[in-house]
Structures are given as C-alpha cells and as structure tokens.
Amino acid sequence: MKVIHILNAIEYSGAEIMLYQAAGVFKENKIDTTLLACYPNPGKFEQPMREVGYHVDSVGAEGAFTLFANLFKYFKKNKFDVVHIHSENYYVWKVIILKLTGHNNIVRTFHNNWEFTGWLRYKRALHRNIATWLGVKNHSIGTAVQLNEEQVFFNKSIVINNWIKLNPDLLSRRETVSKLKREELGIAPDTFVMISVGGCSYIKNHGFIFDLIPLLNQAGLKVCYLHVGTGDDEPAEKTLSKKLGLDAQVIFTGNRKDVPELLLLADIYMMPSLFEGLSIALLEAMYYNGLALVNNAPGLANVIVDKKTGYVIDIDQPQNYVKFIQDVAGGAINATNIKAAAKAFVEDNYVVEKNAAKLIEFYKQ
Template identity: 25%
Template sequence: MNDRSARPKRVLHIVSGMNRGGAETMIMNMYRHADRSRVQFDFISHREETCDYDPEIISLGGRVFYVPSIGTAGLLSYIKRIRDVLIEKGPFSAVHAHTDFQTGFAALAAKLAGVPVRICHSHNTAWKPNPRFMDAVQLRLFRRLMFACSTALCACGQDAGRFLFGGKKMSKNAVHLLQNGIDLARFQEANSRSKAGMRKRFGIRENALVIGHVGRFFEQKNHPFLLELAGSLKKTGTPFQAVFAGDGPLRKQIEEQAARLGLEDEVLFLGVVEDVPSLMRTFDVFVMPSLFEGLPLVLVEAQASGLPCVVSDTITKETDLGLGLLKRVSLGAGFDRWAEEIGRAQQAEQPAWPDIESALAARGYDAKANLTRLMDLYSISLAEGQ
C-alpha cells in the first residue's frame, strides 16, 4: 500500500545534539524498541557537526535536521526555522522538545505549524551553577510560554519537574514523570562477563581500585573535583586508577589539569564509549560529584551494573534504587571524607541480578515499558489495525 495511512507516524524530537548524554540515551533506548513500521523518530539538532547517535538514527530510518540555536539564529529566526521543518518535512504527529527552558519556543513553532501534540520535557534540576535573580525572572516568563503552547509537560523526576515547571504544576499532577529508561537485557548480559576480561579490553589496570566516571565534559559534571580527589588518593599510597569516559568542550582543559597535578599514570581518558554496560563492569566504584543534575541516567546504569556509587548530595534522592549501592556526600565534606566513602563502597556486596531487575522495573527504568507510556502521550497506537 502506498497511501498515507500505511506510513509510520512521525515524531520530531528537538535536542541540542544527539551526543551520548542521559536524555539522548533515553530517547535512543526507546527508539530502538519501537515498531518503526508504525512510528518513526526524527530530530532537530542545534549542532551542525555529526553527533554520536546521528549515524544510528539514520540507519533506523530517522532523519536529522540542523537548526541553529537561539543564540546563533536569533529568536524569531529560530521559531521560523523549526516551523519550516515541521511544514516541509511533515506531517508530524507530535513534537517533543528536550531543551529545558527553551522548549516553549519549540512548542510555539509546533503550534504555529498545526502539530496536535506538543511536549516540553525537563531533564535538569538547575539552569546554571549560580543563577541570579534575573535568571529566575526569565525562567518564569519561559514557563508561561511552555504552559500556553504545549499540550503536555514531562520530567525525568520530581526535582526536574519542580525546577522547570514549578511546584504548583507538580502538586496538581500536571507533569508526566517519564524516567530515563534503560535496556535491561544489555546490563544483565554484561553483568555475567569476566571483570578481568573487560578491563583488558579497555586497557584498565587489573590490580588496582578502579574509580569510574561516565559523563560529558561540562561544568556541571565537576571534573576538577574528581581530579583533586584523585590527587588526594595518590598521597595516601592507595593503588588506584580513575577512568573517565566521555567527551565535551572541557575535556582538553581537564586533561591538562591532570598533567599539572602529576596524575598521568593514575587517570585514564577513554573518550566516548559505546558499550557502557561492559565499561561499567570494569569499575569497582562509580563516583559522580556533579554540581547539579536532573535524574542522571548514567547513575541508574551504574546501579544496574551492581556498582556501589558515591555521589554529591546535589543529585536527587530519586536516583537511589534501594539496593544499598548509593551514598550521597556533600561537596564541602572534604576529599578525605570522599576517599573514606569510596573505601567503604568498595566493600559493598553486589546484589543479585533478579533484585536489580526488580528494582529497576518497579521504579520505571525499563525502556520497553516507558515506550508504551510515551506513545500514549503522543496519542499514537501501536496496535494492529490502528
């Protein structure tokens, strides 16, 4: 059949760029499980260069359209360009914007283009490390636009919803919580592999405490703290290796800082790693000292790998799967306290996979189950004959 009814429904996701971040990985986890004969994902990216997931998107039948960011294109041009994509490349059943406080402008463009479902999604609990009074005023204005132009609001967790949409919307249950789901089968398989074999594959030391971190090199991830912590551990004579996976604009700066601190032998920079479940298998402890987060998917992935995690208390308690693996510590507690907690975490007993799987499913981190909820938000039925 060649009629329009036989074609898959198309959903347009609006992102900064489809590099390996929590929100982007969450989208891809659901995209991979979707029946693409019935629904297809397309993307507007603000990055002109090819991003990590772009080739896979295209291989799955999706499209990636480049639209410059508001800061580059200007506000009116930005709205017009998104509207033009929607009209010229559509029809689209839904638009799903993942750019936090800018999502209202994407929803406005979709409303002008006549798209029936328009979703604004919050993935963070803060805008910047030290917001000013005028930032709060600006955010209130942005909220009004989101509320006026969207048909649904989404958040990865309670704290992220309160940040972007306000407490009133959360108290009225006006925000759909859609946790950052993962592919459970990949972690089950990786957890059965040999740790020594995985360390050899990634070039990681076998006879050392391996402290792992996976994240983009942005200010909020607080990589300088991790390096100072590594320097403190080195002074104690503890045999260890700190492994950083990821890329980003601050990576070169962090590598230079590691060299200045004399940590070339203790710190390993892997760059972007596609097989995160296998990489997690190489770590002894996962450490995440972020300044702020939404609901970091990588922290869910670490617990799915049975890893003890030492994280900053700026990260929401919602990330705790109840497996006894998560310890939250103040960034002001000092490096000795962090080192002490890492030492304790190393001794933690790894939970069995059935317990991990049960905790993930109960808290909404199964990507397959979340896909069904997402399709309901899009008003797209995946049932035969509909």
C-alpha cells in the same frame, strides 16, 4: 504515527541515549521518528541514530532569527502527529512557530533540576506558563524534576521516568567481561578502578575526582580513574590531569558504545555532579556496576538511598570520600546487599519497554 524530537544537537547525552535505546519499542508501535538538531553541527551521535532507524534532520543556524525562519520553513513543509521538544533554548518561540504551522500536539520534556536566578528564572517561568496555556503537554523525567518545576517555575507536569535498556546476559558474564576490558585498557587486576560517565562540564564536576586521586595515593591506594565521555571542558580536564601528574592514573576514553562493559570492570562509580535530572549514566551504573558513590545534590540524593541503594557523601567532605574508598578497597565494606538493591531498584522503575510505552500513551492523549 509521525513523531519528531527537537534537540539542540544529537550528542552522547541522556535524552539521545534514551531515544537510541528505545528505537525498537518505537518501531514495534509503528512510530516513524525524526530527530531534529537546532545547532549548526548536528552532533556526534547522528550516525548511530540513523543506524537504528531514525531520520535525522537539521535546521541549525547561527543566530536566533535565522533559526526561527528555518524552523518555520521546515514545519510548514513537513507535518508531524507529535512534536516533542527537549531543548531549553528559545522554548516558547519554538512553540509559537509550531502553532503557526499547524502543529498542535506538542510535548515538552524537562530533563534537569534547573534553578536559574534573577530575571532569567522569571523569564523561563513565564515561557513555560505561556507554552502550557498554548496547549503544550508537560512531562518530567523524575519526581525530583517534577517538584523542581513546580517550586521554581510554577509549572505542572506528569512524571514518566527515564529508562535504560537492560542486558542481563552481560551481567551473567561479569568476571569474563571485566577481565577482558581491563586487559584491553591496560589496567592491572589489582588496581582499584573509579569510573565516571558523562559529558565534561562544570555541572559534572570531574575536577573533584582529579583532586581526590593525590589524596588516595597518599593513603597508599593503587587507583585508576576511567573517564568516559567528552565535552567542552575536556581540554581543561586533561590539562588539570597533567598538572597534577596523573597521566598514568587517568584514562580518557572519549565516548564509547561499550559503557556497560566498562562499568563491569570498575570497582566503584563516582558522580560528584552539582545537580542532575535523572541521570541515565547513574541508572546504568546502578544496574551494571552496583556500587555508586554520589554527591548530596538534587537529582542524585533522591535516587540513591544512602546505605541502601548506594552511598551519598557531600563533596565538601573529600576526606570522607577517601575513607570510604579505602574501606571498599580494603574489604571493610561489603556492598553485596547494596548492589542487589540497586539492581532491583532499576529493574522495578526504569526499564525501557515499560516507560517508553508510557510515553507513547502520553503522545496519544
């Protein structure tokens, strides 16, 4: 089976990381996979994707009409059994081009709890429903996204949960790995480490963590913020860190291939996002770190069950964040049961082998 995934660019983001981790499953099922970038620059994750066996192509161009022409030429020349669209941009026009070039088995994945407002919301709803009428099969990455699609865009979809690749052997070496990684990054053993993993954008709301650090300093805590990921807002975030005098307490790692190891060294995973779909980073944090503190926001509060699989505190309450982190650092909160429940939750619902197999069956329907 020949399958192509249409993406904006091939970056270190949720959909691409899932595809990267599922490469072995697709190979075992004899699926020949191509990734197609629609931006002029294919993206920073291109080479690792090639290394795990994917073909990578690009039709990227400046301007919509040039992109449409490139897409038409590409799909006229290259035929696929399944075309899987991940990107929101020009969605219905991509579907029309695919239909005109003889591609009828089209899948669309909805990755986030998009709301949009005004005319844009109605336009996106119209495009979704036209695409469904043209025969596109809709798939959401979790129940929150499925509900959002129904309520906001009147769009029905089936749920196939996101997935991650589990490494229980790494978990068994937690103490050793944590010690080595702290030494590598120059983090003292007695430093309380907060970590976030994700692109730098207003949605991820990393500025909240920067603003939190001075409050934690005033509370007498010795803290470090391990900032994993890059993005358009990274220069602004570095400027904010410097402005607040936090350069000695913030480590910008950029994109890393050893994210699970970094999660093991941290004391807590922080996710103050304004909204999410079903975050791969959060699932990995629940499995490898076990202690996640998230905002009370769509895509987060429905994954983390407060005080059972993690903790949920609204970002409007920064002092509650400070108190909670103080309690964790001081030993007033025993998170042993929380960590075990978070790990079990991921193992029961978000394993790559099981969920990628469900996607393959969806392709065949």
